[in-house]
Amino acid sequence: MTSPPRADDAHPYLRAATAGVRHHTxxxxxxxxxxxxxxxxxxxxxxxxxxxxRLLDQLAEAARPPHPGAGRHLAAAHTCLWQATAAVHDAFHLLPSAAADSSECRPESLPEGPPVLTICQRHLAAGHIVRRKTTPTDLDRPPHITTCLR
Structure with missing residues (x-):
């Protein structure tokens, strides 16, 4: 007999990433x-x-047909996470760049482009997905608070 799969086995990389974030914190x-x-x-x-x-988006899409309420909450969590992501992106650009201070740094010679722009490329790609599924009003709305019913 095989034991039922654990819930965290569906996304083992997420468990490892969570452990890394906990360790760093x-x-x-x-x-x-x-x-x-x-x-x-x-x-x-x-x-x-x-x-x-991306994970929340996948989970929301999977939850929506059988459990529309849960799908809506996951979609709301996705929007809140986007707001946090945008704030981190903005903070990134407010910090001084070490590359700008170095006369030897020549990021334009790198084949993948300047390293400082990788966050911008990632942010633009994520923003494209968010804007396809979310209205501008939802993106500007403050996060909602729900109470646990259990």
């Missing part, structure tokens, strides 16, 4: 003076947020 919380935020950290955080958006 735990280590940062233990340090007496946390390191200043820099662009690479925000780029990685942005990558995690956009990956979570």
């Amino acid at each position: 735990h280590v940062t919380g233990r340090v007496a003076k946390p390191e200043p935020v820099d662009r690479p950290h925000l780029d990685i955080l942005h990558a995690h947020l956009t990956a979570l958006q």
Whole structure:
């Protein structure tokens, strides 16, 4: 007999990513003076947020036909996550760029383009998906609060 699959086995990479985020949060919380935020950290955080958006979008699409209420809540979570992703993208551009200070850095010579633009490319791709499924009014709306019924 085989045991039923665990719920977290459906997305094993998500479990690993969650463990990495928890570890980073735990280590940062233990340090007496946390390191200043820099662009690479925000780029990685942005990558995690956009990956979570894709996952939420897939889950919302799968939940909608059999459970429309759950699908609506997952879609709302997707919108809230987009708002957080946009805020991280904006914060990224407000931080100073180390590449601009270095006279030896020549990102235009890289075949994949300047590294500073990878977050922008990822953000534009995620924004395209969000705007196809969400109205501008929904994107500007503050997050909703629900109470647990159980």
